[in-house]
Amino acid sequence: MKHEHRGHGGHDHHAGRTSVSWGMAASATLHCLTGCAIGEVLGMVIGTALGWGTVATIALAVALAFVFGYALTMRGVLKAGVGFRQAVKVALAADTVSIIVMEVVDNGVMLVVPGAMEAGLSSGLFWGALAFAFAVAFVVTVPVNRWLIGRGRGHAVVHAYHH
Template identity: 85%
Template sequence: MEARMSTEHASWGMAASATLHCLTGCAIGEVLGMVIGTALGWGTIATVVLAVALAFLFGYALTMRGVLRAGVGFRRAVKVALAADTVSIAVMEIVDNAIIVGIPGAMDAGLASWLFWAALAFALAVAFVVTLPVNKWMIGRGTGHAVVHEYHH
């Protein structure tokens, strides 16, 4: 059974924790995708598609890891991860990729360039700030990361 929280019970700390969790998975996938695409000399679109796909993969995998440890079956863990993370990861990915693509020269800077790494770090930081109130709102309505809370010990 899904416990519904009222908006006043969705603390900023809880939202920050959920957003940091989301950022961890997103950052692993995003950085890996950007590094692979850039190292292989792929264009912006192909690199962004890979980065987004890996961000979702790692984001869902981190959530599933905890849910599976709580003794939930694989199919249910997939459903929980999809419910918990999809909106959060989508917002984070839209924001961080729009920023990194929008910074002149960042996508073409190369892995040895400070511009590439600074743009990526800045984009992820802004994505965290934008996604934080989204997660607070969703948790307050019993959606998003609120569906994972019953599996945390």
């Protein structure tokens, strides 16, 4: 009987799965959270400063979360000597699902906290709700990243470029 192994990132795994620690998943999620937080805060500041409404401000914040999330991953991959085009592909493969989950959760939390989006940048309510939203998004996204990495997806595609 023939027994097949699938290789992911230079490792053999049964059915494309490998053991992933919670620490590794948390580290990948923290990386994602950093890019998302930079983009979200910048988007909220810009949208609020320009007097935009909630939907436009959230749209800008989400777009910038993706930009900064991908940029942080690309920075490390480019540093490893990978070309720009391949670095973009690696970042898209590594971060897209994680960023989507994080953005849906943290923006959902912001929308359900009464008065958070209307509170404004000088309000403790806004910043407290945002910190809470990021914490909830982190907790929800860690198991998603653990599942993805265990299947050779998500941040697993970046590990080949880390030295």
